[in-house]
Amino acid sequence: MAIEVRGVGAVRRGRRAVPVPDLSLGGPGLVRVRGANGAGKSTLIELLAGGIAPAVGEVRICGVRADARAARGLRRVCRTEIALLGHVALRRHATLFARAAAVPALEALGALADEGLADRLDDRVDALSTGEARRAWMRLTTLGAAPVLLLDEPLLGVDEAAAEALRERIDAWAVERLVVVVDHGRRDWGGRALDLSQPRARISP
Structure with missing residues (x-):
């Protein structure tokens, strides 16, 4: 590497x-x-x-x-810029990012759960706090190995x-x-x- x-x-x-x-x-x-x-x-x-x-x-x-x-x-x-869609639920983002990274959707959902976001998966992104959106963005953009x-x-x-x-x-x-x-x-x-x-x-x- x-x-x-x-x-x-x-x-x-x-x-x-x-x-x-x-x-x-x-x-x-x-x-x-x-x-x-x-x-x-x-x-x-x-x-x-x-x-x-x-x-x-x-x-x-x-x-x-x-x-x-x-x-x-x-x-x-x-x-730096969080490019998540405000009107789309976090769970849907997890599915899309997992597909792009060629990993199971469960891996994306698990990464979000690691950030304490398991109970926010069905919320729209624009309902998240700035910190929650940032944590979700970092984990979704770094899926895979x-x-x-x-x-x-x-x-x-x-x-x-x-x-x-x-x-x-x-x-x-x-x-x-x-x-x-x-x-x-x-x-x-x-x-x-x-x-x-x-x-x-x-x-x-």
Whole structure:
């Protein structure tokens, strides 16, 4: 399990050119991406997720081009914006996400139950609190056993107790997978740190 970024240099985001460092990340393990606002943390996640195709260079997930169809099964992506349908019940979302991840629906329902949402399965998403929706979003977008997980602000909007539980889950995932996480908070994460604020991004032990 590995992430490779070579020769991209920068990508356009609106009118800005966001610098992209060369990277070589091996797993398993946890890598926290840090840097000032505008340093390109979310841009890097989107590049690794295949949502941005670089004009030059290459981005690979486990040896496969990040924007190739074959890369979809090698990673899971939890983006910052919660893209759940407000008028649709949580149970229906579980069925849809399970199908997309090629896992049994019971696995999705079990993941939601792990987050204390077993009694909210038949509620519409817009009836959930922000923290409940965030927890559901993170678990549904990380179903299955993909070797690479990309998490952009997975703890945003959850209370401290829920954030600690999610962090423990992320730490457990990192024992067997390569987990890349962006967190703008001041939490003390373990693992390695990738600092995008430096002229040349560095990974600290």
